[in-house]
Amino acid sequence: MLEGIQYPKHVNLTLRLGKAFDITYVRVKFVSPRPESFRIFKKAHAEEDWTPWQYYSGSCRSTYKLPEKAPILPGNEAVAQCTREFSDISPLTGGNIAFPTLEGRPSAENFEESEVLQTWVTATEIRITLDRMNTFGDEIFGDPRVLRSYYWAISDFAVGGRCKCNGHASQCVKSTGQTSNN
Secondary structure (H helix, E strand, O other): OOOOHHHOEEEEEEEEEEEEEEEEEEEEEEEOOOOOEEEEEOOOOOOOOEEEEEEEEEOOHHHHOOOOOOOOHHHHOOOOEEEEEOOOOOOOOOEEEEEEEEEEEEEHHHHHHHHHHHHHHHHEEEEEEEEEOOOOOOOOOHHHHHOOOOOOOOEEEEEEEEHHHHHOOOOOOOOOOOOOOO
16 A cells, blocks of 8 residues: 555456356455455456446445445346445454345346346356555555555455356366367
């Protein structure tokens, strides 16, 4: 943070799963204070662009140009929300961030019949983007020693899910990208 509150502009943590999974949750546990603003993205296929999955910010509108906790309706179930949940500076250590992929989605109880939600939870890669640190306002004073004391530290990055195999496989095998003639 010594180089300015936005330095580096953001930090990415990317988890490549090696094949498609139906993701039920993403959880990150911090040793440092949780970020003030961060995002979760996913890819359903390696060649796709990153799809926003969830935004967290104490300032959703000014940071991400999104309303806070916009309602999720049957016609927009595959839209990322922004919430201020988990973006407070406390706890200073041990804070969790939990993103249940289906929470609040109207068709979640009929997941097996919802193609939209089945696509929504499918991921081959997951990215956490840390955008803005929580501070005590120390950036105003510019003391290099104090600014060097701000950091992000993560002790656990957990993802829950199941193999994308429609429930028929006896094992979940990583894709090699090659077609089998068996």
